[in-house]
Amino acid sequence: xxxxxxxxxxxxxxxxxxxxxxxxxxxxxxxxxxxxxxxxxxxxxxxxxxxxxxxxxxxxxxxxxxxxxxxxxxxxxxxxxxxxxxxxxxxxxxxxxxxxxxxxxxxxxxxxxx
Amino acid sequence: xxxxxxxxxxxxxxxxxxxxxxxxxxxxxxxxxxxxxxxxxxxxxxxxxxxxxxxxxxxxxxxxxxxxxxxxxxxxxxxxxxxxxxxxxxxxxxxxxxxxxxxxxxxxxxxxxxxx
Numbered sequence: 588x589x590x591x592x593x594x595x596x597x598x599x600x601x602x603x604x605x606x607x608x609x610x611x612x613x614x615x616x617x618x619x620x621x622x623x624x625x626x627x628x629x630x631x632x633x634x635x636x637x638x639x640x641x642x643x644x645x646x647x648x649x650x651x652x653x654x655x656x657x658x659x660x661x662x663x664x665x666x667x668x669x670x671x672x673x674x675x676x677x678x679x680x681x682x683x684x685x686x687x688x689x690x691x692x693x694x695x696x697x698x699x700x701x
Numbered sequence: 702x703x704x705x706x707x708x709x710x711x712x713x714x715x716x717x718x719x720x721x722x723x724x725x726x727x728x729x730x731x732x733x734x735x736x737x738x739x740x741x742x743x744x745x746x747x748x749x750x751x752x753x754x755x756x757x758x759x760x761x762x763x764x765x766x767x768x769x770x771x772x773x774x775x776x777x778x779x780x781x782x783x784x785x786x787x788x789x790x791x792x793x794x795x796x797x798x799x800x801x802x803x804x805x806x807x808x809x810x811x812x813x814x815x816x817x
Contacts, residue, residue: 621805630705630791630808631744674744688759689806691736693743 590614593675593692600699603664608695610675611657618678620658622651625672625694634673665699672696703727707792707809714782714816722777722812724792732795733775734806737761737788744791750775782816789813 594609612620619638623631635644637653644651648669650661660673675692708723726733734749746759750769764786766778775794779786790813793806 628811630793630810631806633805633807636805676744688746691744693741 590679590690591675591677591692593673593695595695596693597696598698600662600665600697602666602699602701605661605663605665607662608660608673608697609657610660610692612675612677613656614677614679614690616679620653621676621678621689622658622660623674623676625674631674662697665697667699667701670697670699705792705794705807705809707790707812709812710810711813712815714779714814716783716816718782719778719780720782720814721779722790722792722814724775724777724809725773726775726792726794726807727773728794728796728807729772730794730796730807731772732804733769734759734793734795735765735767735775735777736791736793738791738811739788747777747790779814782814784816787814787816 590613592611600606619636621636622634624634625631635651637651640653640655642653648663652659672694674694676689678689705726714720731752735747736744737747738744745761747761747765748756748759748767750756753769753772756767756769769775789811791811792809795804795806
């Protein structure tokens with residue numbers, strides 16, 4: 588069972604059409620939830636970190652929110668340059684004898700058409 | 702700042718050949734890691750290091766070796782390449798304070814490896 592599940596896998600929007608991406612997680616001890624943006628042929632680029640339920644972060648047209656079981660990345664009035672794959676990752680408390688790790692979801696590929 | 706630099710950007714190998722993917726960072730980050738990214742699989746952790754001289758296995762370590770002799774460098778070695786190792790590899794680093802939950806990974810641009 589995946590610990591981090593992102594939906595939808597792909598999303599096509601018209602310019603200006605707002606929507607949300609979902610990241611649900613099942614880790615027991617959350618130490619942070621991260622959103623990254625990845626453009627084709629490039630490495631992921633950090634967007635936000637959220638630590639506790641109810642927390643929100645904003646950057647331009649993007650707003651990330653967190654509940655106890657999921658996070659949403661809201662995109663308001665998107666532009667074609669927002670087209671990218673958006674990755675969610677969670678950092679969890681280690682199990683006994685283990686080490687902290689960052690677990691990534693498979694991503695949502697967003698396409699914004701002009 | 703250059704950030705995280707990976708070389709080569711592209712590489713084609715034949716089955717059984719060996720090679721090393723290089724990763725260097727100039728941010729004095731204690732933590733460094735290697736991920737592979739495959740279609741439909743997301744990013745999977747191969748190996749990581751919390752400081753010079755310390756390495757540990759991630760989710761998919763088989764077929765890969767790492768070492769960390771300096772803070773700046775974290776090479777990934779494939780001793781006998783297999784077609785299943787065809788992938789895009791990312792190196793990422795982070796400042797110390799992993800347990801604080803406050804730091805984030807900075808990724809390199811990636812190395813695309815094809816094993817024939």
